[in-house]
Amino acid sequence: MDARSEERIKLLYPDLAVRARRVFIDVERLLGVKLRVTETLRSFEKQAALYAKGRTEPGPIVTNARPGYSFHAYGLAFDTCFDGADPYLEKFGRDVAKLHWSEFGRIAEAHGLVWGGNFKAIPDRPHCQLTYGLSINECTELYRQGGVPAVWKWIDGHVGYDSSTYWPDFKSVGP
Ligand SMILES: [Zn+2]
Secondary structure (H helix, E strand, O other), rough: OHHHHHHHOOOOHHHHHHHHHHHHHHHHHHOOEEEEEEEEOOOOOHHHHHHEEEEEEEOOOOOOOOOOOOOOHHHEEEEEEEEOOOOOOOOHHHHHHHHHHHHHHHHHHOOOOOOOOOOOOOOOEEEEEEOOOOHHHHHHHHHHHHHHHHHHHHHHHOOOHHHHOOOOOOOHHHO
């Protein structure tokens, strides 16, 4: 895993970070391709900018999630792409690209993740998430009480874990 990807993975809830690394290892072993991490924890400001695309700003609609309504806001989701000159496999034939992404999705699901490629409204093949039973409304409520640490503490209680020694500097996550 390259340094930038590893830096981003450290902003995921630690158990999810472990699972993500296992996904990348399996993809490389089984498909012979490396993955990179393009995004993990995303600030509310950045989500607002994404949500504006195709609505109040030019470009296609890329998300239906308003700020706070994406699991990225809580370090519970990551986006990935393939390493190299063709990160989203656009130069491959459609079938080959589809096969690679669906294999990626299958491997992610084998590690207990939810794959965005199966999203009904806007399929999001680079996206994976794990919410540990939390709904997005529960996340926003916990966040209101104590930011991302409050969300992670709730998950700690739920899975019987203490993530606090792995906490990153949440304030370092810029817009
Ligand atoms: Zn995503």
